[in-house]
Amino acid sequence: MSEKKAAKIQRLVDLIAALLAHHAPLTFERLVEEVPAYRGKSLAAQKRMFERDKLELRTFGVPIQTVGEDGSEESAYKLPARDFYLPYLAVATPRGTSSPRRVDRWGYRSLQTLTFDTDELAAIVDGAARVRTLGDPTLVADVDSALSKLAFDLPVGSVSVAEDERLLVRGAAADPAVLQMLGRALLARKRVTFDYHGMSTGASARRRVEPFGLFFLNGHWYLAGRDVDREAVRNFRVSRITGLTVNGAREGTPDYEVPSSFHLREHARSRQAWELGDAPPVRAVVEFRGDTGAARAAAALGAPVPGCPARRAFEVRRLDAFARWLLSFAGDVVPVEPPELVTACRKLVDRTRELYERVEAGGRG
Amino acid sequence: MSDTAAEQLRRLLYLLPRIADGEEHPIDEVASLAGVSREALLAELGTLVERYDAPGGFVEGVQIYLEPSVVSVFSSHFQRPMRLTMPELCALELGLAIARASRASDEHAVIDRALARLREAITALPANERHEELRHAELAFAGSAAHLAIIRRSLRDRRKVELCYRSGGATSAARRVVSPYTLVFSSGMWYVVGSRDDGEGLRFFRLDRIEGVTLTDERFAPPDPGTIDAVLRSGRAFHAEAPATMTVRYSPRIARWIAEREGVPVDADGSLTMEHPLADRAWALRHVLQYGPDAEVLAPAALRAEIAERLDAMSRG
Numbered sequence: 001m002s003e004k005k006a007a008k009i010q011r012l013v014d015l016i017a018a019l020l021a022h023h024a025p026l027t028f029e030r031l032v033e034e035v036p037a038y039r040g041k042s043l044a045a046q047k048r049m050f051e052r053d054k055l056e057l058r059t060f061g062v063p064i065q066t067v068g069e070d071g072s073e074e075s076a077y078k079l080p081a082r083d084f085y086l087p088y089l090a091v092a093t094p095r096g097t098s099s100p101r102r103v104d105r106w107g108y109r110s111l112q113t114l115t116f117d118t119d120e121l122a123a124i125v126d127g128a129a130r131v132r133t134l135g136d137p138t139l140v141a142d143v144d145s146a147l148s149k150l151a152f153d154l155p156v157g158s159v160s161v162a163e164d165e166r167l168l169v170r171g172a173a174a175d176p177a178v179l180q181m182l183g184r185a186l187l188a189r190k191r192v193t194f195d196y197h198g199m200s201t202g203a204s205a206r207r208r209v210e211p212f213g214l215f216f217l218n219g220h221w222y223l224a225g226r227d228v229d230r231e232a233v234r235n236f237r238v239s240r241i242t243g244l245t246v247n248g249a250r251e252g253t254p255d256y257e258v259p260s261s262f263h264l265r266e267h268a269r270s271r272q273a274w275e276l277g278d279a280p281p282v283r284a285v286v287e288f289r290g291d292t293g294a295a296r297a298a299a300a301l302g303a304p305v306p307g308c309p310a311r312r313a314f315e316v317r318r319l320d321a322f323a324r325w326l327l328s329f330a331g332d333v334v335p336v337e338p339p340e341l342v343t344a345c346r347k348l349v350d351r352t353r354e355l356y357e358r359v360e361a362g363g364r365g
Numbered sequence: 366m367s368d369t370a371a372e373q374l375r376r377l378l379y380l381l382p383r384i385a386d387g388e389e390h391p392i393d394e395v396a397s398l399a400g401v402s403r404e405a406l407l408a409e410l411g412t413l414v415e416r417y418d419a420p421g422g423f424v425e426g427v428q429i430y431l432e433p434s435v436v437s438v439f440s441s442h443f444q445r446p447m448r449l450t451m452p453e454l455c456a457l458e459l460g461l462a463i464a465r466a467s468r469a470s471d472e473h474a475v476i477d478r479a480l481a482r483l484r485e486a487i488t489a490l491p492a493n494e495r496h497e498e499l500r501h502a503e504l505a506f507a508g509s510a511a512h513l514a515i516i517r518r519s520l521r522d523r524r525k526v527e528l529c530y531r532s533g534g535a536t537s538a539a540r541r542v543v544s545p546y547t548l549v550f551s552s553g554m555w556y557v558v559g560s561r562d563d564g565e566g567l568r569f570f571r572l573d574r575i576e577g578v579t580l581t582d583e584r585f586a587p588p589d590p591g592t593i594d595a596v597l598r599s600g601r602a603f604h605a606e607a608p609a610t611m612t613v614r615y616s617p618r619i620a621r622w623i624a625e626r627e628g629v630p631v632d633a634d635g636s637l638t639m640e641h642p643l644a645d646r647a648w649a650l651r652h653v654l655q656y657g658p659d660a661e662v663l664a665p666a667a668l669r670a671e672i673a674e675r676l677d678a679m680s681r682g
Contacts, residue, residue: 008370009370009373009374009377009409009413010412013374013377017442017443020426058492059492060371061452061453063448063490083448084447084448085446085447086449086486087448087485089486105441107442108444108445116479120475120479123476123479124457124461124483126464127457127460127461127479128457128460130463131457131459134459139500142453142456142457143453143456143460145379145453146449146453148379148446149379149446149447152445164520164521166547166548166550166597167504167549167551168549168597170626170627171625172625172628183500187496199625202621213499213500215500216500217503217505218504218505219550263498264499264501270505290536292531292533292534292536293532293533293538293571294534325655327654327655327679328650328651328652329654330650330679331675331678334679348658351657352657353679357673
């Protein structure tokens, strides 16, 4: 480890300890007395170092509070014990409630106690196990760190998790290093540039994007963001991203803000292929003539049609995608309305049929 | 702060509450606790020991005494871990949201309570809201959450279940006693992987085709280690013991997507011809027809004929 880095860790630990040691806010001058590494430097250098340390600790999650205006001559700083230390954690079981080991010292006595029940604890451990399957090292580090904190008081290690559940990913998985870089850019609101392999063209092109969110949908990570050159929000499968760079200019200053109208959860909601796109939705009615498992499962996706138990209605934005989906049921599901859908399906059947007839005539098969 | 510095600080704040009791702790045990090598641990703790710049009379926040095989730590300020951070909460929240989506509604309250309690344990910082909604994860759910709950219980208790199952091509449901070995999520669907009592080997059961589940009292032994891994290695949610295959040609219009999913290159003309295990004819029909004229079965001939017949029938209406 470099001497510089070692000194920094030591300084940060000293700063936390100094703030925790005092109930009252500490002025900058008092902190210089309490943190040895700040001494022996010019006032300007001391202040720069302290401001950087304060910012980094806050980014790390240490809730250092400023009394007065941040950075002003009169301001002071505090780190209340109950805002820093993990509350005492207990678990309630049918046999009683556990008693976390209490520290009989000032600062620790005022901590509240949070009591989980065994089902809640199991849910947390189960949720953490699911996060580990997603392949994002940042998320894994965060859940591991969270569980290690909870494990200080709670029997996290003795909770059995659903090891019998797996996620199968077909095709290339996202590069963990790319996910990490995108995660950092997202948090700092920094613009990214990358080569993206477009599937519709089969070619790679350089894209400039303002990241709005990362979402994992059915086995793959996607970046949602504003494509600067196309001036539109686009999704990019992370496994198709190479040559990623994050704008390093004006570090600490956001390049953009995520519009308040953008909601990642809604944007990333799982949709059928025929529900995608900007076209206005069309109500399509289909009839289920077969009763196979596949047809039944498909019927569950539609809405009932009053008076017609064999029919279901769907909101469709892409008739072509919907027609192909209907074709996959090989006649067990047939279109009823609108007429454009009926026509599209008929053409699709005819084109596919011609293909087989042509090849048959040529002697294949 | 760099990633490595943040990781080191995180590790120190994890370790200190566990060892800052003034007692001697074997260095190897502490290294194991921290999940780092002995050398890495000594280097990290050394940063807090080798203090050359401390003024006389300075009382350290952490006092560490390193001996060849033991370490003693004194500190009154680091006797409990730090609160959860917002990124830690968000990561757990993501996992709980995934879990919630496939749980029956009567199980949601537990997850919601757990999340509410976790929120009480985080550090409050103005920047916390910047972490909200940066990531989202969703495993699309189709089928019955109540059925899934019973299957999860059977997995945990190693008890067989009776499934009322209507396979993709069947027009009626059949009752089957199954030993469920694992649950897999693939391409937007949950599957139960297990063996049937009739000795037909491993089978995949799509959750949305399960019409009923009954937990039995009969126990089952887990399969040999590696059996499930071997089946899942292909990434496909089905298993074919028979060596039958079908050959499909995908047009250049869609071949790139298929090639990416299958992890193979496209052919020189931009199309893709590849073999698939043929586990289920009904699946094969659906798989090929979903691509319309952009996918064509080349072999076996019987499957080609069947597709042609079905298309003829559809054309006649």
